[in-house]
Amino acid sequence: MITLKSPKEIKLMREAGAIADAARRACGAAVEPGITTYELDAIARKVIEGYGARPSFLNYNGFPGSICCSVNDEVIHGIPSKKRKIQEGDIVKIDVGAFYNGYHGDCAATFAAGVITPVAKELIEVTRQSFYEGIKFARPEYRISDIARAIQEYNESHGFGVVREYVGHGIGRNLHEEPEVPNYWERGHGARLAAGMTLAIEPMVNQGGYDVKRLSDGWTVKTADGSLSSHFENTIVITEGEPIILTAQLAEEVN
Numbered sequence: 001m002i003t004l005k006s007p008k009e010i011k012l013m014r015e016a017g018a019i020a021d022a023a024r025r026a027c028g029a030a031v032e033p034g035i036t037t038y039e040l041d042a043i044a045r046k047v048i049e050g051y052g053a054r055p056s057f058l059n060y061n062g063f064p065g066s067i068c069c070s071v072n073d074e075v076i077h078g079i080p081s082k083k084r085k086i087q088e089g090d091i092v093k094i095d096v097g098a099f100y101n102g103y104h105g106d107c108a109a110t111f112a113a114g115v116i117t118p119v120a121k122e123l124i125e126v127t128r129q130s131f132y133e134g135i136k137f138a139r140p141e142y143r144i145s146d147i148a149r150a151i152q153e154y155n156e157s158h159g160f161g162v163v164r165e166y167v168g169h170g171i172g173r174n175l176h177e178e179p180e181v182p183n184y185w186e187r188g189h190g191a192r193l194a195a196g197m198t199l200a201i202e203p204m205v206n207q208g209g210y211d212v213k214r215l216s217d218g219w220t221v222k223t224a225d226g227s228l229s230s231h232f233e234n235t236i237v238i239t240e241g242e243p244i245i246l247t248a249q250l251a252e253e254v255n
Helices: 007-030 037-050 118-135 144-157
Strands: 067-071 074-076 091-100 103-112 168-170 177-181 198-201 204-206 212-214 221-223 229-231 234-237
Touching (some): 007 103, 091 118, 118 144, 144 177
Antiparallel strands (some): 067 074, 168 177, 168 198, 212 221
C-alpha cells in the first residue's frame, strides 16, 4: 500500500534526508586514490551518528556496512572493505541512508577518484541528469511510468544501458515502501502520482548493456559485461506543484 505523508512527516523526512546528504557529501569529498572503502564507510557513519541518527543500511537484512560503496563495474551494494583501496581513475558510487526520528532519507552519487576517462565522466553526468529528466514528471498529473520512461530515454539517447533488475522505491518509516520506481518503461502505467508520496528515485546506468550479476557475497551487483556503471539518487516528495528534493544539497556538486 502506498502511504501519503503528512506535512509533519515530510518535515521529519527532510531532516533525515539532510543527514543522509551530509554523509554523502562528506564521503564524496574524501574520495581520492589511496583511501579504502572501509574508511569511507567510517566517515559516513561518524557523520550520521553525529546528528543523533543511525545508518539505515547497517544490518539491514544482514548488510554489514553503513554505506554501499561500489567501484567501477560494481553497480550497487558494494560492501565496504579494509582491503579495497581506491585507485586513480576509479569511479566510486556512494549510497547512503539515515534513519532519524522514525523516518529514512536515502541518496547516492558517483564520484571521480583523480582523473577519469571522458566516457566515465559522461556516464556520471548523464546518469545524474537523467534523474532530473525523470522528476520533470514527478507531479500529480503523471504516473510512475512517465518518470521511468524519461529516465530510460535520456540514458539510451546517449548509448547507455539502464539497469532493469533493481529499481527505485517508496520510502518513509520503512527504507523500502511501495511503489517500485523503475528506471525503464514497460507495459502498463504504474501508480498515479499524488501529493504526499515520497519516493527514492535512483537511476543505475551502465556504459554497456543493462544486464547485471550478483556476486557470491550475496550483495555486490556488477555489470555482466564488465563495463562501468554509475548511480545517482535522491529522496523526493510529490507536491501539488514541483517536487521537492529532500536530499538536495549535493545536486550541483557532483563531479
